[in-house]
Amino acid sequence: MRILRAANRAAVAWKNGGGVTREVCAVPEDGGFEFDWRLSIAEVRAGGPFSRFPGVDRKLAVVEGRMRLAIDNQKPVELGPTAPALAFTGDAQTLAEAVEPVVDVNLMTRRSRYRGALGRLNLDRGVVVGEPDAETIVLAMDPVAASDRDLAPLDAVWLEAGAMAAITPRRAAARILVAHIWPVPPPETD
Numbered sequence: 465m466r467i468l469r470a471a472n473r474a475a476v477a478w479k480n481g482g483g484v485t486r487e488v489c490a491v492p493e494d495g496g497f498e499f500d501w502r503l504s505i506a507e508v509r510a511g512g513p514f515s516r517f518p519g520v521d522r523k524l525a526v527v528e529g530r531m532r533l534a535i536d537n538q539k540p541v542e543l544g545p546t547a548p549a550l551a552f553t554g555d556a557q558t559l560a561e562a563v564e565p566v567v568d569v570n571l572m573t574r575r576s577r578y579r580g581a582l583g584r585l586n587l588d589r590g591v592v593v594g595e596p597d598a599e600t601i602v603l604a605m606d607p608v609a610a611s612d613r614d615l616a617p618l619d620a621v622w623l624e625a626g627a628m629a630a631i632t633p634r635r636a637a638a639r640i641l642v643a644h645i646w647p648v649p650p651p652e653t654d
Contacts, residue, residue, distance in 0.1 A: 470618035478515050488620050501573040501645050508566040517554030520572050523582035525549040529566035534559045549582040571643045581644045587633045594628035598644040605639035
């Protein structure tokens with residue numbers, strides 16, 4: 465179990481140069497845009513096009529504010545702090561409109577190597593997280609404990625496949641985001 469403190473994250477320029485992202489964790493670590501998977505947090509103050517990431521699948525959850533996303537010229541989808549994470553491809557032409565200033569969490573997985581899931585949990589008591597075949601990252605939105613280690617808002621815990629952790633709210637209730645990343649099995653050969 466690795467604790468990843470929000471205070472230790474450096475701001476990194478977006479691929480399209482239009483803003484900054486703070487990387488929570490990635491494989492390979494320090495791989496820049498050549499990641500197999502990456503979980504990051506971005507602040508969006510103004511609308512504009514998303515960076516394209518060919519061959520990458522994205523899951524995006526808004527944790528503060530509201531935004532509309534138009535993906536490949538389809539009807540815009542509005543996202544806010546209670547909406548489920550939205551899945552779309554990094555190949556898509558994606559245009560964002562910030563209805564209010566936004567903080568979002570973005571899980572990106574290179575589809576030839578990994579698949580991912582990103583979901584919200586509202587806790588009124590403890591829960592055990594982890595998957596036998598997946599990396600698991602818990603991102604705190606409110607103060608929680610991860611196996612008795614305190615996490616402040618936006619701190620995270622990274623569990624290797626097979627590892628488990630008890631996540632407990634430090635107040636009456638707490639919100640967390642949970643990401644799971646599974647390796648894609650290699651193609652079968654004769």
